[in-house]
Amino acid sequence: SRLPVLTAYAQLLAEGYFESRVGAGTFISSSLPSRSTGSLPSAARGQRLLSAQVAALPKYERPSWSESLGPFQVGQPELQKFPIEIWLRLVARYSRRMRLKALQYADAMGLPELREAIATYLRTSRGVRCEAQQIMIVSGSQQALDLATRVLLEAGRAAWVEEPGYWLVHHVLKAARCRIIPVPVDAEGLNVTAGIKLNRNARAAFVAPSHQYPLGVTMSAARRLQLLEWAQRSRAWIIEDDYDSEYRYGSLPIASLQGLDGNARVIYVGTFSKVMFPSMRLGYLVIPLDLIERFAAMRQVMDICPTHITQAVMSDFIREGHFARHVRRMRPIYAERRRVLVAELERQLGDNVTIMGDQAGMHLAMFLAAGREDRKIAATAARQSLWLSALSSSYAGKKPRHGFVLGFGNTKANDIPQAVKHLKKLIYQ
Numbered sequence: 001s002r003l004p005v006l007t008a009y010a011q012l013l014a015e016g017y018f019e020s021r022v023g024a025g026t027f028i029s030s031s032l033p034s035r036s037t038g039s040l041p042s043a044a045r046g047q048r049l050l051s052a053q054v055a056a057l058p059k060y061e062r063p064s065w066s067e068s069l070g071p072f073q074v075g076q077p078e079l080q081k082f083p084i085e086i087w088l089r090l091v092a093r094y095s096r097r098m099r100l101k102a103l104q105y106a107d108a109m110g111l112p113e114l115r116e117a118i119a120t121y122l123r124t125s126r127g128v129r130c131e132a133q134q135i136m137i138v139s140g141s142q143q144a145l146d147l148a149t150r151v152l153l154e155a156g157r158a159a160w161v162e163e164p165g166y167w168l169v170h171h172v173l174k175a176a177r178c179r180i181i182p183v184p185v186d187a188e189g190l191n192v193t194a195g196i197k198l199n200r201n202a203r204a205a206f207v208a209p210s211h212q213y214p215l216g217v218t219m220s221a222a223r224r225l226q227l228l229e230w231a232q233r234s235r236a237w238i239i240e241d242d243y244d245s246e247y248r249y250g251s252l253p254i255a256s257l258q259g260l261d262g263n264a265r266v267i268y269v270g271t272f273s274k275v276m277f278p279s280m281r282l283g284y285l286v287i288p289l290d291l292i293e294r295f296a297a298m299r300q301v302m303d304i305c306p307t308h309i310t311q312a313v314m315s316d317f318i319r320e321g322h323f324a325r326h327v328r329r330m331r332p333i334y335a336e337r338r339r340v341l342v343a344e345l346e347r348q349l350g351d352n353v354t355i356m357g358d359q360a361g362m363h364l365a366m367f368l369a370a371g372r373e374d375r376k377i378a379a380t381a382a383r384q385s386l387w388l389s390a391l392s393s394s395y396a397g398k399k400p401r402h403g404f405v406l407g408f409g410n411t412k413a414n415d416i417p418q419a420v421k422h423l424k425k426l427i428y429q
Contacts, residue, residue, distance in 0.1 A: 016031075056174040070386055071415060072389075074363050076278065076410040077274060077277065082277055086322055090316050090317060094309060102309070102312070106308055108296045108304065109135070109136050110135065110284075110311060111311035113312070113315040115132040115133075119134070122268075125246075127256050128258050128268055129258065133292065134288070134289060135285070137283075137306045137311055139281045140271055141270065142168055142172075144271075144283050144285045145168070145206070147295065151295055152237045152239075152267070155177035157203040158180075159181065159206060160199070160202050161173070161181065162183060163183055163395060164396075165208075165396070166208065181195070183205075188222070188223050189212060192230055201234060202234070205237070206241065208241045209240060210257075211357070213241075214357070214391060214394050224257050227257070232263045237266075240256065240258055240269060242256060246327045247327075247334055247362060248360040249335045256268060264289070264290070266288075269285055270283060270284050276314075334362055338364070341416050341420070344416055349424055352369050353403070354367040368402045373402060375393070381423075386422055387407075388406070390402070
C-alpha cells in the first residue's frame with residue numbers, strides 16, 4: 001500500500017528530516033540534527049540558576065509511607081470506615097447528570113452550591129461569621145496557606161508562627177521570602193506578649209487556636225482577645241488554621257477565633273482531608289468581604305479554578321447528611337484509639353515521656369527524655385514500617401525539643417499495644 005509510505009514521507013518532511021525541491025524530488029535534509037533527540041538530555045554541567053524561593057526550601061523527599069499504611073501516621077484517617085459506597089454512588093449520579101457546563105472553566109471562588117453548604121456548616125458548627133460569597137474552594141489547606149501568604153505578605157515581611165508549629169507553614173513563608181518569627185506556645189496557646197516583644201510589627205500571625213499543631217493545646221479566651229487586639233492595633237492579619245476541629249473528646253468543639261473578630265482581620269482556613277480522605281485535596285478559605293476580589297485574582301493566576309466534579313459530589317455529600325453522619329460515627333472510634341494509646345504510653349514508657357494534646361484531633365505529641373534524637377529514631381522506624389513524625393521538625397528556632405507526633409487515626413485499638421512496644425524498643429535500643 002502506498003498510503004503508509006506517503007504518510008511517513010509527509011511526517012519526515014514536517015519534522016525537517018526530508019526536504020522537497022520543486023521539479024527535482026525529495027531529498028535528505030542538508031541540516032539534520034547533530035545528535036539524537038530520542039534520549040533524555042544529560043545533566044547540565046555547572047550550577048543552574050534558580051530562584052531564591054526554591055533555594056530556601058528543603059530537599060523534596062517522597063513520602064515513604066505513601067504506598068504502605070502503618071501505625072502512627074499523622075493526618076491519616078481511618079479509610080476502611082469511610083462510606084466509599086455512598087461516595088461512589090454520588091459520583092456515578094453526578095456523572096450521569098453531568099452537562100457540558102461542567103466541562104467549562106469555572107469561577108475561581110468555587111462551586112456556588114458547595115460554598116453555600118460550607119458556609120451553613122461553619123456557621124452552625126464552628127461559630128464562623130460568614131456568607132457563601134466569602135468562601136473560596138481550594139486544593140487543601142496547604143494551598144489556602146500559600147494563597148493567603150501571596151495576597152497578604154511581601155518578601156521581607158515578618159510573620160509570627162507558633163513554636164513548635166505546623167512545619168509546612170515554615171516552608172510557605174520561606175518560599176515567599178518572609179521572615180519567620182517563632183513565638184513560644186504554652187498551656188494557653190500562642191504567647192502573644194512574647195510575640196510582641198519579639199516583633200510587634202509583624203504583618204501576620206499563623207495560628208491553630210482550636211487544636212494547636214503539634215502540641216494540641218487550645219488557645220484561651222484571654223489570649224484570643226489579646227491576639228485580635230494586637231492584629232487590629234498593628235493592622236496585621238491572623239491566618240486561623242482550623243484543620244481538625246470536628247473531633248474533640250470530653251468537651252464540645254471550641255468555637256473559631258474568626259467568630260470573635262469584629263474587625264475582619266482573620267482569614268479562616270479549613271480542610272476536608274482529615275475527615276474524608278487525604279487525596280481529596282479539598283479545602284476552603286473564609287475571606288473578608290473587601291479582600292474577595294484580591295484573593296480571586298491571585299487564585300486565577302495559580303490554577304484558574306478548582307475541579308468541578310469533586311466539588312459537586314462533596315456538596316451532595318454534605319447536603320444529604322452523609323458528612324455529619326460520618327463525623328458522628330468516627331468520633332467514638334477515634335476517642336477509643338486515643339484512650340488506648342495514652343494508656344499504653346503511660347504503661348510501657350511511664351515517666352520517660354511527657355504526653356500532650358490528647359483531648360482532640362487524631363494525633364498527640366510526646367516529649368522524649370534528654371539525650372534522645374527523634375529524627376534518627378524516626379529514620380530507623382521508617383525502615384521497619386513504623387511512621388514517626390519527629391517533633392523537632394516542627395520547630396523553626398534553634399532550640400528544638402525532641403519527641404514524636406503520633407497519629408492514631410488509622411491504627412486499630414487492638415494494634416496499638418504492639419505498636420507502642422515497637423516504639424519503646426526503638427527509643428531504648
